[in-house]
Amino acid sequence: MSDFDNIGKLMHLPLEDIESGEKFSESEFIIKGAAEAVLKADGRNWIPLIVKETSDGKYEVISNQFIYAVAQQAELERVWCIVISPETQIIEQVKILAREVTPKVNLSTASRDTILAALRYLIAEPGSALKGVDPIVATNRIAAAEREKWSDFNPITTLKCGITKGKKLDALTKVFFLPSPQKLPPPPPLPEIISIKRASRDEIFTRLSYLSKYKIDNFEVDVEKASDIIFSESKGKWKSLNPISKLDCGIDAKKIKTLKKVFSL
Numbered sequence: 001m002s003d004f005d006n007i008g009k010l011m012h013l014p015l016e017d018i019e020s021g022e023k024f025s026e027s028e029f030i031i032k033g034a035a036e037a038v039l040k041a042d043g044r045n046w047i048p049l050i051v052k053e054t055s056d057g058k059y060e061v062i063s064n065q066f067i068y069a070v071a072q073q074a075e076l077e078r079v080w081c082i083v084i085s086p087e088t089q090i091i092e093q094v095k096i097l098a099r100e101v102t103p104k105v106n107l108s109t110a111s112r113d114t115i116l117a118a119l120r121y122l123i124a125e126p127g128s129a130l131k132g133v134d135p136i137v138a139t140n141r142i143a144a145a146e147r148e149k150w151s152d153f154n155p156i157t158t159l160k161c162g163i164t165k166g167k168k169l170d171a172l173t174k175v176f177f178l179p180s181p182q183k184l185p186p187p188p189p190l191p192e193i194i195s196i197k198r199a200s201r202d203e204i205f206t207r208l209s210y211l212s213k214y215k216i217d218n219f220e221v222d223v224e225k226a227s228d229i230i231f232s233e234s235k236g237k238w239k240s241l242n243p244i245s246k247l248d249c250g251i252d253a254k255k256i257k258t259l260k261k262v263f264s265l
Contacts (some may be wrong), residue, residue: 006083007083007084007085008082008083008084009082009083010048010080010081010082011080011081011082011083012078012079012080012081013051013059013078013079013080013081014077014078015071015072015076015077015078015079017057017058017059018049018051018059018060018061018068018079018081019054019058019059019060019061020060020061020065020068020069021060021061021062021065022061022065024065024066024068024069026066026069031066031069031070031073032073034066034070034073035070035071035073035074036074038070038071038074038076039074043074043076044080045067045070045071045076045079045080046080047064047067048064048067048079048080048081048082049061049063049064049067049068049071049079049080049081049082050062050063050064050081050082050084050094050098051081051082051083051084052083052084052085052086052091053083053086059081059083062084062091062094062095063094063095063098063100064098065100067079102174102175103175104174104175104176104177105118105175105176105177106176106177106178106179107142107147107150107153107172107176107177107178108147108148108150108178108179109147109148110147110176111143112139112140112143115139115142115143116135116136116139118175118176119133119135119138119139120135121175122171122172122174122175123135128171129166129167129168129170129171130163130168130171132162133161133162133163133168134161134162137161137162138159138161138162138163141159141160141161142156142159142161145159150178151178151181152178153169153172153173153176153178154169156169156172157169187210187214187216190210190216190261190262191206191207191210191262192262193261193262193263193264194207194262194263194264195263195264195265196230196235196238196241196244196259196263196264196265197235197236197238197265199231199263200231201227201228201231204227204230204231205223205224205227207262207263208221208223208226208227209223210262211258211259211261211262216258216261217255217257217258219255219258221249221250221251221255222249222250225249225250226249226250226251229247229248229249230244230247230249233247238265239265240265241256241259241260241263241265242256244256244259
C-alpha cells in the first residue's frame, strides 16, 4: 500500500528511507546531547519528523530537520514521522507552524492592522535595520498609498515614513511580498477609423471607451462626459483634432495623438 494512503498518520519509518530535504546546521554539542536524551528515553523521538513521500517507500524531511540530525547521531533504526501531503501550500503551512519560516503577507491587499503588526515584528527583532522607524507613521502612510499598483517596494521610499533604500527597504521582504503582475491578454483590434465630423454619439463613445478600457497609450477619460461634449460641439470648421484639447473634456494635447488611431477629420 502506498503511504499516500497514510497522509496524516503517525508512522514508524526506517531512517535509511528518509533523506534530508535542506541543509541544516547546529552545534555538535547540542545534537549529541539531544541524541543521548533520545537514547535514554528508549530511543523514541517524541517530537516526530514531518516528511513527504518522494517515491514508493522513500521520504524527504519537510520539517523538524533538527530531529533528523539527532536521529542520525543516535543511530536510530526507525524514526517516528508524520507523513503529509506534498502540496506546496501544505508544506508552507507546516514550516510556518514549526517557526522555520516567517509568514508573509501580500502588501498590496494587507489591512492596516496587519501592516502595523508586521512592522512591529520587524522593528522588535535583534539588530533590526528598521530600528528608529515609527511603526504608526510608516503604517499610516503605507496603508494610504495605492499599493495595488506597486510592482516592487521602491514607492515606500517616497512616502517619508523613515524607510529608505538599502537595508531598511530590504528588511520588508521578510514579511511582505507583492504578487507578480498579471499578464493581460492583448486588446482586440482597433475600431475602424472614422471621421470625427460625421461620427454619431455612439460611434464616438465606442472608440473612446475602447481607448480608455484598454488604456491605449495610457489613455483614460470620462467616456460619457467626453462623448457628449465632442458630439455636441460644432466641428464643421475643424482642420485637425486639436480643438478637442480645448473642450474641457479631459483630453489634452498628448491624448490627441492617441485619438488619431480611431478618428480622422
